[in-house]
Amino acid sequence: MRPSTIDHLADRAVARTVATRRAEFGAEMRRIADATFALIERTGSLDPSMREILAETGLSTQAFYRYFSSKDELMLALLDEGRRRLVDTLRKRMARAAAAPDQVRAWIEGVLAQSANATAAARTRPWVLSEARLTEQFPVEQHASVDLLVALLREPLAQLGTTTRSHDDIDRIATMIYQLTFATLRTHLVSGTKPGSKEAEALIGFCLRGATA
Numbered sequence: 001m002r003p004s005t006i007d008h009l010a011d012r013a014v015a016r017t018v019a020t021r022r023a024e025f026g027a028e029m030r031r032i033a034d035a036t037f038a039l040i041e042r043t044g045s046l047d048p049s050m051r052e053i054l055a056e057t058g059l060s061t062q063a064f065y066r067y068f069s070s071k072d073e074l075m076l077a078l079l080d081e082g083r084r085r086l087v088d089t090l091r092k093r094m095a096r097a098a099a100a101p102d103q104v105r106a107w108i109e110g111v112l113a114q115s116a117n118a119t120a121a122a123r124t125r126p127w128v129l130s131e132a133r134l135t136e137q138f139p140v141e142q143h144a145s146v147d148l149l150v151a152l153l154r155e156p157l158a159q160l161g162t163t164t165r166s167h168d169d170i171d172r173i174a175t176m177i178y179q180l181t182f183a184t185l186r187t188h189l190v191s192g193t194k195p196g197s198k199e200a201e202a203l204i205g206f207c208l209r210g211a212t213a
Contacts, residue, residue, distance in 0.1 A: 029067050032057050033078055041122045047130070075126075076134050080145040082124060086114070087148050100156035101208055104177070107153055108204050111181045112195050115188040125189045128182070150174045160211045177207045 039056040050071055068074045093106040114124045135142040153174040
């Protein structure tokens with residue numbers, strides 16, 4: 001039986017209310033994320049306390065837990081947000097490179113640049129250092145977030161090599177480049193240094209030789 005007009009209007013009203021509330025929640029969660037980013041940049045804290053986060057965002061404990069089940073879930077959301085921003089940066093860098101090897105080079109250089117810029121390093125350091133803990137707690141979400149970065153390498157890697165590779169082989173190579181590059185980034189973020197040109201070239205050369213073998 002077809003729903004009555006009243007039922008239809010009621011469903012529409014519920015849908016409109018849900019959409020409005022979702023937009024409000026999204027805006028509030030974005031405000032929390034931006035405030036926490038600002039807190040970390042200003043204080044240099046790698047693991048801000050809940051008290052500091054609440055003070056920065058102006059939220060009560062109850063209001064915070066309306067959006068996030070824990071502080072680590074907030075950190076996971078911020079890590080994902082940081083990766084999405086990095087993906088946009090890398091995509092623009094790679095778009096300026098025509099050849100596949102140059103696109104891989106642009107990807108690696110773009111990641112390492114996170115340690116060369118003081119602001120980028122301040123934003124990236126907490127997420128890189130807490131990645132292992134967050135991966136253990138949120139493996140599915142972490143894998144999906146990392147895949148955003150790995151996916152950028154798949155197309156240029158498919159064009160490299162002397163033989164046709166399977167999708168699994170390409171994924172393995174892309175993942176290894178990700179792991180090597182972020183291990184180098186992590187080392188410099190921890191020590192507060194940045195990779196020199198020789199180190200960057202050695203890493204790029206190593207990855208390209210492996211990708212074309």
